[in-house]
Amino acid sequence: MRIGIDIGGTHTDGVLVDGSRLIAAAKAPTHHDNLLESINQVVQAVLVDQDPVRVRTVNLSTTLTTNAIITGKTEPVGMLVAAGPGIAPKHYRIGDHYHIIYGSLDHLGTETLALDEQDLEEAIAACREQGVTCFGVASKFSPRNPAHENRMVEALAGTADFISCGHLVSGQLNFGRRIHTLYYNSAVWRTFRAFTAALTASLKGFRLEAEVNILKADGGTMPLARAQEMPVQSIFSGPAASVMGILATCPADQDLLMLDIGGTTSDIALFAGGEPLLEREGIAIQERPTLVRAIHVESIGIGGDSLIQITDGQITTGPQRLGPCMAAGGPAPSLMDALNVAGMAAFGDVDRSRQGLAALAADNQMAPEQLARQAIEAALDALTTKIDALIRTVNTKPVYTIHEILTDRAIAPARLIAIGGPAAVFRDLLADRLGMEVMVPPLHGVTNAIGAALTRTTSHLALTADTARGRLSVPMLGIFRPVARGFSLQDATAEARKLLAADLAETGVTMAADEIQITQADAFNMVDGGYTSGKNIRVVAQVRPAVIARLDDTPTTVRIAGSP
């Protein structure tokens, strides 16, 4: 059996799943200053009349790191950033303890300027003086050669409680993103560690002996031990949980769209052949791009509470929200009120919706029904434009080979799955407008928790080999070792699979070899002075996000926990 918990902004949901059967579901209010309390409430509720020992896995999607960052409850991070020529590292300045250390590597990983020991010493001394104990160390091109980062880590011995080290975070090249990722990772480390310690203790109290995993933004999970090293990966797991929830509850083996309609915003995700599309490089945190892998989710300021306005005769809906809709006691007419007036919904106090729209319509010499219809149209226009742009972006993404240009399949979703509060109301409207089949799956009240329960561990690694120099590197695993001249692309893909499987096994996750996908496998003939000198090999292996089972249709009642 598996427990899935999703801590949302308002509610914390929990489910207990046995195979493909939903055994129990529960909801409790989210106590932002005491998340553990919310977790305990839903765990207790779903375990009623169950034997906790049978629970093998607890998967948790938490807003802990997201909220810590948004509310500024993070700790100061000493950033040691080594770079020479190129775009200056000052452009990535982040936090109050950002130190630039002179020294550089080129794109092949060759040291072109030695690391400036004096810069390093001064930077560390300054951090020490200011009581900084969490650090991030990054050097440009560190995935090609970790020497400068390793040296900085070494120099921090005795000063640091925790260090995020660039090449161990991602094998992907992107200096600025690396810096941002390290910063956020170290900034939330202590908070996250305290939380997981308390969580572990608390789960023991329920006699749960299950392995505990934390949900990531890419829709997969990571074992708790990994999460403690890379807490930043737990950020924005909410939307990922809802995407995985769709996979776990709907037939999703073709191209499709997901629309999660909320009060203020709606989230749009795209599935290609049933697989959620990921961000190309990583998600942005506070508008700073990072290397945190994430499901690509587009947000749009259209939701049930989107404000209706008329400016110069032009009717707009959203992106502003002044409060709940009038039907729920809000101050101004919103999209939900328009749906009430148009007779498409009967939510809350319909009369208040009528009064609100009638007043706004009268000010503009319109009939309230006409205003309602046009406001709904405006919302649908905005949604359609966003959806079309998303599909176009995905279908015109850069590619680098002739083969891909000629064979790339265009993604053409024919179905949309709508979830969230007002989803059912939008079903026919969206179907008409988009010319797609629109499904509103049952159980959407706890979809996120189901997604959390049923998703599996994801992981990836990048391997590069330069047989001319006889070097093989897998930065994320800290592997930089010699390789034979005859090392081939085939050897490289086999090695990547083996290393990824072994790394997962180390954390207790067994993954069949065919579950490991090779997403890049290139070998370039390297020529020096007119002769072939070796091969430059690049391989990326991953375990993609997927659910381990699809839920069957047995209905289950949701318990409301934590209220008398």
Next chain:
Amino acid sequence: MLKATTSLGVIFFPAFDWAISPTHPEREERLLYTQDQFREEGLFDIEGISEHRPLFATDQDIMRAHFCFPSVEAICTESHRISAGGAIQAARLVLEGETRRAFALVRPPGHHAMKVVHGNRGFCNINIEAVMIEWIRERYGRKRIAIVDTDCHHGDGTQDVYWHDPDVLFISLHQDGRTLYPGSGFPYENGGPRALGKTINLPLPPRTSDEGYLYAIEQVVLPILADFKPDLVINSAGQDNHYSDPITNMQFSAQGYARLNELLKPDIAVLEGGYSIKGALPYVNLGICLAMAGCEYSGVREPDYNSAALRESPETMETIRQTCGYVLDTYFHPPMGDFEKEGDSFIRERKIYYDTDGILEKQREELKDCDQCRGLRLIKTSSSHLLPCLGVELPIDCCPACEREGYEAFARSGKEFLVSQLLDQKNKQFRYLPKK
């Protein structure tokens, strides 16, 4: 975080699965390290710099610019269509206002491909700038376009395509043709009788460095552009003037390339040659992108860059100054060329060698000396591999008499020629006529 002050679209297409041959400079590896540098520097995370995929050039797109014999199919593989499609995408971005500027960082290159094409010359099959320019003119009407060819080799292909076209100003800066392939591009090459002064050649001595090159840009190229007042400036951007390039002898740097583009302000740049794939391209490409986007680029330099050691000698500088003075004058006062005439047509008879494919082409061009229009052009061409073919070109301002004569020549040609191709810029008719 950095922001572009001028938005830039980059069509980055390294064609990782295409090479002329495994160890040829035009091989899969060519833009690999440039991509590494772009990624590590986070070029596409800079607000205002975006990455795009190429479009795909159709037969029509190519037939607007070239006479391909025996057929487009026989000359162009998918790689050439995508590379040209990359240039078209750059033009689309700029002309539709999606980005202010664009850089087609694509391969294979094109500037040695001439009007008539029998095969590959100097790593080029079709002229991707010419295909792009004709695409622009087809959609956006007649435009004044300036091409500044900053590849180290003379852009003899582009020069040939626009030799008779006064709407297109072609300026090539290159290593002196007496010391480098293709051995042409001398100051006296100034364009055909109808476009005199619209072809400008500025040969630079070997070992020209930043100072000399930028002197030529500031003293010759910019004044000419100021006079010509083009609607669009295109940089045919080769990167083989670099001091580390293995097949040339110049001493230009990444800083120099960036400054060049800052001065030139091209609307569109299209990659041409440049084969120092590890030591130059990552830095030069980064410098060009930053300069085109109006970002600060002072930190971009090669690890082994030493400006003092690279500086040109005073003698070299003096040669450059003299050439520049002379060349500037060829624009404002082009010498009347020694054009051969038979009856009422200007005649050019040439032999053209396709070094990559080992083809020798024999060509006779007849340009009608018409006082109503630029004149009908007939190109009779055969090669060591191909029986005589005919190209019939009607200019954009073609007069009724030339139009009639052109269509008659095309209709008749089936008897005498293996294949003939019609390129009617006025009525936008582009087609082949195989032998009957």
